[in-house]
Amino acid sequence: MASALTVGERRRQRLREHAIEAVLLVAAASSVFVTLAIVAVLVYESLGFFTTVPITEFLFGTTWTPLFANPQYGILPLLGGTLLSTAVALLFVAPIGLVTAIYLSEFASSRVREVIKPILELLSGVPTVVYGFFALLFMTPFLQTFVPDLPGFNILSAGIVIGIMIIPYVASLSEDAMRAVPNNLRDGSLAMGATRLETAFKVVLPAATSGVAAAFILGISRAVGETMIVAIAAGQQPNLTLDPREPAATITAYIVQVALGDLPHGSLAYQTIFAAGLMLLLLTLVFNIAGFWLRHKFREVY
């Protein structure tokens, strides 16, 4: 079959190719516009907020009562709540996630791994509102049996349930990182007489450090941005505390609380949720950049 395309057909085909490429480029660029729009909206509304409230009061004030008659705009209590719930989640998930990852990567048979990993990953598919329900109506009563005087809303149970939610991020991704360590490193260690456990901790884990750290950072970033669990189970009262047994609102819980109240558009209280959102975005951005940097800086090349 000889080339059956006429000059006109060829030109049309070329045009079509260019048009398709342009459409695809626009689709790819749309994600950049989404980011720009997020930053623009948050910064625009926050600027309105910061013309009234000095940024130093926002960053260093220790009282957050924007909806009271005598409003105070110190973000520290909300930031504290966010960091405290994240810390609880991390303390819970770090040993469990790491041991699970090492066990699945170094000790479990491939059949066991093939079954358990997808089930664990289901934990990240559970809707967060269901986790909130679980934290409020199962975890808190359960903890109350051995933590005396634990109030109905508290950071502890919310933090633990967030920890459960991020098990797949931490365990599954750490396991991926450890399995990416080439077998000849393991073989070398085993040939020297090390046990599998010693090989896991002294050879595989150090070699996979960057991947494991990146998995943890992804988990932390998820915990910082988690909304529904804390909004349901941790209480709505801003509370600058280090005691996870107390109730405390987080940045995200505050945004939900205000959004439910339907504040008038353009009011100062309406603008507070954008300032709080900007704070949250910057916080997660720091973690995401740290994770990105770790992955690229310390990528092991064998």
Place this chain on the structure above:
Amino acid sequence: MSIASTMIDERATNRAVDSAFIDRLKRRRRNEVIFICLGLVATSIGLIALALLMIDLAVSGYPRLTADFFTNFPSRRAGQAGILSAWVGSLLVISVTAFIGIPLGVAAGIYLEEYAPKNIWTNIIEINVSNLAGVPSIVFGLLALGLFVYGFGTGRSIFTAGLTLALLILPIIIVSTREAIRAVPWSLREAAYGIGATKWQVTQDHVLPAAIPGVLTGVIIGISRALGETAPLVTIGALSFIAFLPPSPVTTEFPFLSFAWLFEGFTVLPIQAFNWVSRPGHDFHSNAAAAGLVLMAFTLILNGIAIYFRYQLRKKLQW
């Protein structure tokens, strides 16, 4: 000192060393066994948590799962409240999300993997996509509130919600599309180019069909994520007491299709569950559990399908 006694001395030391070594070896082996037990415990904590979660939900929610629960509107009386407006709302919002999010995400993935030149712009887009995946969902809600609800005036509507969730799952779809396309071997493309196909013909007729299972896996996971999202929809002000259905998309008059539903107020399953769980009283909590159960069923089925696809893919993928 005779040679013989030196030898005896040496043997004695060796025995001492041996027994110390054997003791250490025993300890090292024991540590390994202890760790394996620890590993089993740690692994089962995640599994037990999942099981407890489902059992807890089923115990308090299952008695409420009657036919009435699916056909009743929410009500002030817990016993008569249902999720009709919620599941219809979820269905409509997800349709909008799928309609916008899937083509946009897949097209972006195709561009980045097949077309994009290696330059700074492509780098920016790639870094941006991975960053966007890490943005908390509630921030997307703030974007929607500031830009769509008040900027573009699309209101607290099904359209706004669907669009917001589409943007939220965009990174998931883009990343999985790229991975699926990257797994298609070059020989396939080269064979098609070799007989004179254009770039789009290669992509459309050979690369995409080969990549479809992987793309679908990502799409399903994205949709299931969107289905369970609550925070961004709370932020744009989805109402939790909706005792009506949006106008039907199919009408009896020409042109038989109506898009009025796009700009109606709405509620969705997770918001209905959130509303019920925030109320005091055991009865409403049972409703929340029942709504959560329905939601879990949907997400688990979707996740199960995705896992099945991935499993099939891994089995079949031997180019």
